[in-house]
Amino acid sequence: MSALVIVGAGPRGTGLLERIAANAPELLSAERPLHIHLVDPHPPGGGRIWRHEQSPLLRMNSMAEDVTMFTDERSTVTGPVRPGPSLAEWAARPEAHPPYRPPADPALAEELRTLAPADFPTRRAQSAYLDWVFRRAVAELPPHVTVTVHRDTAHAVTGPADGPQSVRLTDRVLTADRVVLALGHLDSAPEPQHRANAAFAARHGRFHLPPAYSADADLSALRPGEHVLLRGMGLAAVDLVSLLTEGRGGRFEDAAGGLRYLPSGREPVIHLGSRRGVPYHSKTHYRLQGPPAPLPRHFGAVAVDALAARPGPLELRRDVWPLMAKEIGFGHYHELFHAHPERTALPWPEFLAAYDRLDWYGPEREALVAAAVPDPADRLDFEHLDRPLTGVRLPDGESLQRHLRAHVRADADRRADPAHSADLGAFLALLSLYGQLPRLLASGRLSARSVAEDLDGWWTGFFSHLASGPPGFRLRQLLALSEAGVVRFLGADTAVDRDESDGTFVAHSPTVPGRRVRATALIEARLPRHSADRTADPVLRELLRAGRIREEVLADAGHTHRSGLIEVAADGGLLDPALGGAPHPRRLALGPHTNARSYAAFARPRTDAPAFRQNDTAARALLRAFAVDTAPDVPSRKSPSALPSARSDDGNAFAHVSSGSGRADPT
The missing domain is CATH 3.50.50.60 (FAD/NAD(P)-binding domain)
Structure with a gap:
């Protein structure tokens, strides 16, 4: 055997x-x-x-x-x-x-x-x-x-x-x-910067949590009302916020205009910040309203093979992303034209013929989209989707809270509204890219810098932000927590310093120049990097x-x-x-x-x-x-x-399984 x-x-x-x-x-x-x-x-x-x-x-x-x-x-x-x-x-x-x-x-x-x-x-x-x-x-x-x-x-x-x-x-x-x-x-053992933060916290009797899986994180040492910096606004942050609020006895109830959070009094005050400064985009909560787009169209096996045959090393952002972007755009506009034709100004065959022959970057494609899609809200804008706070400067913390609440509310509303199902078309095209990326990686043609900065860096973060966000109800809960004062937003490009004079972590962001937020706890709200x-x-x-x-x-x-x-x-x-x-x-x-x-x-x-x-x-x-x-x-x-029954070697029922009878033993 x-x-x-x-x-x-x-x-x-x-x-x-x-x-x-x-x-x-x-x-x-x-x-x-x-x-x-x-x-x-x-x-x-x-x-x-x-x-x-x-x-x-x-x-x-x-x-x-x-x-x-x-x-x-x-x-x-x-x-x-x-x-x-x-x-x-x-x-x-x-x-x-x-x-x-x-x-x-x-x-x-x-x-x-x-x-x-x-x-x-x-x-x-x-x-x-x-x-x-x-x-x-x-x-x-x-x-x-x-x-x-x-x-x-x-x-x-x-x-x-x-x-x-x-x-x-x-x-x-x-x-x-x-x-x-x-x-x-x-x-993984903490990275050097996390070890430095842990040592600082230990010296001053503060709380520090390096990247960890939320279900395994011990948050019991955080005190009610304690100010906590939570760096990261992806899924790990969503989980941690939930554990520190509902998990401590708070509850949400329906109210006029949305949810209301009723604190238990055992929550800390959570200051949320990240590189983008906004939560991941909500998952859509509807199905396609039109027929599925025939994917792939612009980033299939033939396109990848043609890229791999080019002389010299490839750069993902320079050489590959234009085709990837065009594929996502195809999914987006296919759904818009087929499900919501009243919001388009050209017949689909005419738009598609022009779209197919134009490069993603260039004034011709931009002019085509502007002519065919009158409302800018229906156009695909990757730069704004990726970094919505770029160039935003606000005078104070309260202005930032209002700005972020408006952003989160608009995102949750849009992702719940099938009138914007073109977003789902883009999402499905985005998923289809993963069917071809392994071929590109196997070719060994991406430069080392591009794998590091573009693929493992920018692309992984961009995909997660756009396609791997929380359910919409989580964003509405975040709004309620913000309105209750339990959650406070920090802004984009959040940085955290250590102040030895009083043993506090100090967060700051260029979104609100000069603003400093002090806290006695720091949580790195992301998963450990392999x-x-x-x-x-x-x-x-x-x-x-x-x-x-x-x-x-x-x-x-x-x-x-x-x-x-x-x-x-x-x-x-x-x-x-x-x-x-x-x-x-x-x-x-x-x-x-x-x-x-x-x-x-x-x-x-x-x-x-x-x-x-x-x-x-x-x-x-x-x-x-x-x-x-x-x-x-x-x-x-x-x-x-x-064996007469299927059991594990430690005696637990149904961990030791036989398939000899063609079925799983039900014990």
Whole structure:
């Protein structure tokens, strides 16, 4: 019997398992039995980030109908397409999708019972969905592929390139033919600037929180009424604000003109600032009003191949972004012209013919849009969307609060109004870009500086700001918190100094020149950045120390970029310096800690998600390798298919799963 160890049983490990189940009938005969060990201290399916045990206040930033773990008719995977329900479809009739297990939490059961397709679910609801996806994947494995889940932490991976691998857990060692590191989002030791802030806070008895996952952050030391600087205005900030307000007993109620916040008296005073100085744009809360745009049009495989064939290094902002922008614009204007033709002044075919032949940058395209789209509010303005406070200077803090409240209210109103569904058209085109960016990255043609500053820097931030914002109700809650004085805005390009004279953190922004805000607590409201040399993951740390993995370092004549990501081959194979930089034949890695740069383990339906393609490629590579292996002499425990019930090695029900009967054991 061959053995595979997958370290990480969250969405990425579960997605790989689903692809193994889909491809095994074709690639692995019954004469080649395989046992899979899944290693994760957290429950399989959700893993750490999507575990059930977190605050019910924490929500997804996607509608229930926009979340799937399954391939569909738009997928371009090599292996079989195995359709499955979205989160919304599963929640509507969970008993119709075996193996069904009713939630033990009554509140979660009620949420799933009433969940509408356009609702933004709690993360607990996603945890339940991922738990079911995991159990379905196990149930769909052929009888000769079995699974054991170890609720434990992997500490090290060792073994020769041509022999069995050893995976050391807390109190045992697993022996396997191949190992996959599906580690998900990881913690890292604080960066130097955060260490300096932590040392300052420790000297003066202040509070400091470096980048961290909101569900794991300990906020208990923050006192009622304490002034807190919260730097960052993305999803982490939204979560932290919720935990510090509703999480401390405050509540929102409907009032004339919107929501009103009723404080509990236990909240701190939260000062919000960031580079942009405004929250991420709200997610849209409607569907397309016209037919979907046929994507891609301007940034497809042919365009990427043509870019890669150009002589000399490419710069993303100079060479690639004009085509990306044109693709987003196509999605935007396709929806505007088809769904809201009364707000356009040219027939769509005439506009499209001119749009197709014009470059994104240039007076001709600007003139075309101005002539065809009379209202500037219907035109796509990336510069304003990206940095809405550029050039804004206000006389005092109260003027800033009024300005930001107006901005937030306008954004929430627009994203809730289907009259502006062109924004959704742009969003869908924006998502489609991720279908092609891996091809561009694989070409190796982007300069090191452009990968550092344009791709990992500007583009990642721009995409998150425009497309990965909170649900609209979160912005309306932010308005209510601002009006109640619990939240105060700081402005754009927020900087924080340390004043040793009184032990306070001091925030300032050019949006209000001369304004200084003092606080006794500083929170860095963002996720830890993946960093090979500062990773908290013991397996990566040991492999790096032993010289068996390497950080991606891009260098050319003008720049050196250390991305912090681990280098992998196209099929996920870990590049091994001890093998001359070749992929290790028995070790793979998938997920956001790798330079494959595909972050989302689940996706919007019918978007041909890159992560699904990566999972499929890795699964097929693994199964082909197992199919040609000689029968290994690997010690293994009794096949779980022979056990009377499926249990984990720590005794927890249904963590140790058998698929030998073609179904998941319901215990």
